[in-house]
Amino acid sequence: MPVVETHLIEGYTPEEKKRLMKALTDAIRFVVPAVPEAITVLLNERPVCDYMRGGSLRTPAPALPDPSAIVMDYLRAMEARDLDRAGMHLGDRFAMVFPGTGEMTSLTQLIEWAAPRYRFVTKSYEGVEALQGEQSAIVYTRGTLAGEWPDGSAFSGIRFIDRFEVTGGKITRQDVWNDIAETKGKK
The missing domain is CATH 3.10.450.50 (Nuclear Transport Factor 2; Chain: A,)
Known part of the structure; x- marks a missing residue:
């Protein structure tokens, strides 16, 4: 069944990451006929110092409220x-x-x-x-x-x-x- 791998800059709370993983699971189920237990979501976190865009180090955007x-x-x-x-x-x-x-x-x-x-x-x-x-x-x-x-x-x-x-x-x-x-x- 589906495996979703997402790369994320560290800095999000455990609750925010849980919301993201649930949203990704729901997005998969919108198209793929799978029960939630059959979908694996992996978050790979990168330290802030390992992320650069446009030649500048960046920090993650704050999570939107629920x-x-x-x-x-x-x-x-x-x-x-x-x-x-x-x-x-x-x-x-x-x-x-x-x-x-x-x-x-x-x-x-x-x-x-x-x-x-x-x-x-x-x-x-x-x-x-x-x-x-x-x-x-x-x-x-x-x-x-x-x-x-x-x-x-x-x-x-x-x-x-x-x-x-x-x-x-x-x-x-x-x-x-x-x-x-x-x-x-x-x-």
Whole structure:
């Protein structure tokens, strides 16, 4: 089965190297029908002093942050209504679209739009998937929503899926799909 050998300048943490090896394994499985256990990934590290490009010694670029961790911290901050922490994860050109909305560009717009629709929402996650797109990392979260309608009655079990674009360690886009309108209409 496949063996992938990668050369890397030393300086990455064990966690960063583990993320890289998992990403390489996943990339192979995208094309080759192999179980993860059948794929071998080898990292060969070279000391910084052994690497030169363009006639100059170089150091490795810092690893990008895990886009799934960025998205999940943003979502936890939003659920806690910690808008300052959530906002730290957003890029300068952030845009989001929720069911029935046009493009919104601030968390304040989202809070104002949501206020007449429900008192609060919590999410239970069934999956978080990340992949690299051409320009951004793409992160999908999916699961169910629970919370309270404006009249105080509870709801739960409403399906959702969110798609995020993460560029340079910041969320630049969020698209949301859910069945909240279908469920509210049956209330």
